[in-house]
Each structure stands twice: as structure tokens, then as C-alpha cells.
Amino acid sequence: MFRRTFWFSTGVAAGVWATTKVNRKLRQLTPESLAAGAANKALETGHRLKDRAVGFAHDVRDNMARREAELEEALGIEAGPELPAPRRLAAIENAPDATYPYNATNTTYPHNSYNRNEDH
Template identity: 65%
Template structure:
């Protein structure tokens, strides 16, 4: 008699457990639940994207300050432009005779009239 009671109780408990598990899964698959899960995932992705953008902005500012220090570009006072930096570029070669090598060098500027 004890065996029958044990197996009956075990079977009833397994049935209740399986029914509860199936009902939970069915509720997770309803359209409202799926929409809520998708919305939560989208919000989480938005937060991760925002954190990434803040990290990029912070690292960009840090790198710009490092490059500014390396190039000797100081920060201007508020409301003022930084001092102009003079860049020395090589002069364009025009039709002239090179005294060292004795040949004529030409400019390769296509916009120049020949």
C-alpha cells in the first residue's frame, strides 16, 4: 500500500511540475511577452552603444591632447583661436635650369598652361 501511495504522489508531483513548466514556456511565447523581450533587448543594446560612444569620445579627446602636446600645439584661451602654425612646403619647380645637373626640370601641374 505504501508503494502505491509513493508512486501516486511521485506521478502527481511530476505532472504538476511538467504542467507548470509548459505553462511558463507558453506564456513566454505570447506576442506580448515576445514584444516586451525585444524591447528590453533593444534598450540594453542602446545602453551598450551609448557606453561605447562615450568611451570613444573620451579616448579621442585623450589622444588629441597627446598629439597636441607632441606637436607643441597649446590650448587657446576660451573664445580665442589657437595661434596659427606655419607649415613650410617645398616650392613648386618651374621651368628652370638646374645648375647642379645641367638639365631642365618641368612642373607637372596639369592646370598650368603650357
């Protein structure tokens, strides 16, 4: 009697375990799950490549500064040339407000329409 009960409960437990494993694997193989997994892998790869590119850029800048210092020392130059301040684009700074087409800062409001379909 106990042997039959033991083997019955062992069979039930194995069946539940196998069913759970199969259902879990089937859920992983649905198109939505595969697409989400591929998207996650693509994002991880993109982040990894970005981190490597940033690290490479920092290494290049560091080595460039080190080499410039070596060349300055070899040539007897005390300080590098003074670079001018970065230029600011006046067109961007003085751009009219795009939310309202005619205001005090926007004096170039087109009074004539340039819509080709308007006359047809």
C-alpha cells in the first residue's frame, strides 16, 4: 500500500515538474517573447559598444595630451598656443520664437504665402 502511494505521488510530482518546465519553455518561444529578448540583446550590445567607444575616445585624448606634452618638452615650448574662445552662432541665438509666427523679435514674418497649392 505504501509503495503504491509513494510511486503515485512520485509520478504526480514528476508530472507537475515536467508540465511546468514545458509551459515555461513554450512561453519563452512565443513571438512576443522572442522579439522582447532580441530587443533586450540589441540594447545591451548597443550600450556595450557605446561604453567601449567612449573609453576609446578618452584613451585617445589622454594619449594625445601626453604626446603633445612630450613634443612641447622636446621642442622647448613652454605653453601651447592660446586657442580662441568657441564661437557662438548668432543665427541660433537670435532665432525668432517658433511658437508664435509674428512677434516683436520676428520681423521677417512672411506676409505672402508660399503655398503652391493655395491658388489651385
